[in-house]
Amino acid sequence: MLPVLDLRGRPLSLRDLRGALPRAEFDVEAALSAVAPICDDVRLRGSQALLDAAERFDRVRPSSLRVPAAVLSRALTELDPAVRRALEESIRRARLVHADQRRSDKVTVVASGGTVTERWVPVDRVGLYVPGGLAVYPSSVVMNVVPAQIAGVGSLAVASPPQVDHDGWPHPTILAACALLGVDEVYAMGGAQAIAGFAHGFEGCDPVTLVTGPGNIYVAAAKRLLKGLIGIDAEAGPTEIAILADATADAGHVAADLISQAEHDPLAASVLVTDSVELAGAVGSELASRVVATKHVERVTSALTGRQSAVVLVDDLDAGLAVVNAYAAEHLEIQTADAAAVAARVRNAGAVFVGPWSPVSLGDYCAGSNHVLPTGGSAVHSSGLSVQSFLRGIHVVDYSEAALREVGAHVVTLARSEDLPGHGDAVIARLPELG
Template identity: 75%
Template structure:
């Protein structure tokens, strides 16, 4: 059901030896290019035709009526509503603390540099709707955007054939709880193009965030520059670093929890305990047979992207998980907090047996939109900072400029850019007595 990779005694960089999903965004680019161009030139008409082709739904309009959003909340299961409200509350607590404050540094008397944090004007938030429905992703995208102060927020999600061509009611209900009234029933690459180019129904955005399939990722890559993007999200991943203190049934359950997302989902156990590895395999056989989505779970666990990685000990285990840079990393070892503190590369770290990834998916307060495919070694998950831009404001007096003028001119001349120096010279009248800078000085 799941393969083993034995790295015991191995030296060097383990990255090429570790399991990883095949996710060729470059190959998908040529498929999404004509889709994006069609939306660019024909707008809503193209979206209607593309949605009928890919989703089997004929739209009358792309924007969801506000009455439909309100009705979805009114009919939402009270238990689900309570869970979403608590998820929103916890996410706000965490993300509100991420907001940066403006500050001013006095470099010299009369010379200051201020940094202002300004939210983007308008964002498009993509909520997937393929094998599963993700109202939790509405929370994870909208809350940080709102806490950043973004004035314009639009959400899009694929229309569901099973719901009469409407966006899934749970997604609409989550939008209603968050006060988002601009929602579109568009999915796939065409949704990203809609946000990038705008249509008669949807104004263009500055930034697009949210996970999706390979075609969504390819459209993000294609349109990056016209729009900002958070990341090119690939299939979900879980890695678990565990020793013989871990509970096999819990480890197996956590591997299955991410495998049920998609047949391409990655579930990886890194351990120095053969006893644990054997016991987890037994548990997987038993638990997969009982789980609802056993077919896709079995495909994910048996795929090349999943495996049990055997290591010599904790030190090698840490080296392996840092090289793998998982989207979600669980630490199920003795002294789990101390071990977690030594991890440098992960989208999110879950410490100990009572912090499973499922908690972070829904209600830990953290964000579940995280870097995949090893990108956690250089990128972060979605946060308030994703929606802010830092702008430097430079304010110098004549005296403060005069003090540094000679250095600026000398550096300009060293780079053979004399016009830069002339821009300094032009600000001083050499004929005025008492000028703080003489022509000989500059």
Template identity: 80%
Template structure:
């Protein structure tokens, strides 16, 4: 096994090696993203917001965002003005993104299910939305109105009665969040928007805050991607609030054979690398010829792209690589071990290959389904698990905002019929009072009956 660098992206040659899951996870490229290490930085920020409320948020905005906003809550007039000034082409694109997202997410809504266990014994599972959510939209190296869509649409379709959006104040926009983000909120009918960023926004959502007449009530759940400090705040406050995930740097993995178009693959790797210097771009292929062609295409594309330095840093980092494997079977094993946030399948019989993928946040099948389509207008959600968490977690969906509540209704006769088993199991667990709760209703019940 060799590890070399072409000058644009590292190359990892795994041909001729049979590696188990543990070995694969040990050698696969990953970004350094130590949320635990960030807790020490985040804890005093979170505690300051808890203790001082709005004053702490204003101070944090001045410290981290370089501006002290006039108000924390964005006035409705500012939100409406942002929509009025929005480029008509951007508005049309956002409206189409919203339309497609609503189509897909509407089909995710679970319905209540009632099971008759016995005559007189019924269990119903009700799906109930959380009472209030805080939706976080980052505002760092890029502008993310698409994240407004991806957070708000499933929350609305779940029936969440109260939702608020937070995004960092911007020096270039008078201390308000970016106007395109505000316009997206207006398109979706969101009128509670807060100029708050980073860990302090998560803390404000968790504990609530009063700023004169403006009140941000505590939320039950916080969703949305962010930097390492947002992730650390989510970890610190988990339990006070529910969270969707501790999002890390974005990832793309491409599983490709010699049928793939090298320029398509290279363009997709660059498209994710432009997010962040820590973004991961991984090509897995059994074709040395494709690997070389992709590396050559990357040289051209990195030089020509707008964010050249950021892309070059991401591609050259330890989190990115061209990985050579013996065959597609080995490639499938590798991408399942990697559990990428975004996985593209650019092979022959791509649909059949994709059907064998078990671990991925989202799978993009064939040459005409690039990840960037999913970022904006596929209808799917782009808030997805990172850092290998796709092996146990799902992306954001309508279900993220729902809770299943079991409603148990038994008649006297139905309880009497099963009561003996309840008493027996209660005594077996040395919890006799559990059984006595049944005997108080039906003293005639015999254990074991």
């Protein structure tokens, strides 16, 4: 079922690997022309444009954009008790992990009487996007809200698409997750128009300074278009799993994990990297029996047979590491002998899952880690969502007269060397003897 890419006996330069490894086609640039007029309309017409867009794209016109408190409360009251307990445990574990990410201010004494303090200040207001589409993602509420709250963001708003089957409100499980987390500013808006609504603001909703959360190609395009007016976490593409496995791996585990990501989206990428032809064959047999039994068989089949998915055969584990580091997967599983040691050699991945008992689905819900992760190879330079995503470092410079006098001549010298004498003059105005 999975296409096979045989890299055995071939040079594995980074350039060659980037050209050879499978990727989903996800042309954000092409989507810009579609989202630009939508975003402009929201900027000009505010809430009316958002309601019109909901009617056009979501096939329902909400009675209001903001979800009433009574609707949020009812969603939590009617939530399945087992789902509530699972969400509460997910929240508890996420808070444990993210609490350890909070940075403290650091004062560096550069000279007697001269200090530089790095202050960590949360952004003022955040718009958190939770997608609708093919699945329901209350877990994404948890993953966005928890780090923002721990960072100390004072104003949080959540947007999720209105649903025809739920009276024009977002899915009730998403609303219940918001209520569990104490978020009461929730909007029934989705897609590019939601990002524009957050960026420009509209009647009753102040503009935000940062937007986070995954979405489809139109959400990614709107983020790209509006970046600068707002900060963004990333332009999320289709989800990815890569599994580095050797002959010790359990073929059933590997197949199940490949399917778990494939059920997200027909464009989801499932990649197995192995030096064991026998394992590759066994995984193929497991997939053949498991895919037909899964609920979303058509979606899974499309993902597994698409150009973005493959079995990649390599000569040995070192070659496999070169491949997964070049691929830089959103999610990377290590299912090898001495998996922890192998995982320690991984440099590029959104999150690494070590050994047979750490499937990606654990991280999706209850590991405590964050599942909003870099996709499309961007893990080579970007990190997943964290408390740090919502903080800004501000340097506070505090020098006494004596401390400035000690270094002032160097400032004047460097200013003149850059042909910026006014910079030096600002020091000479305070210390005329340096002129």
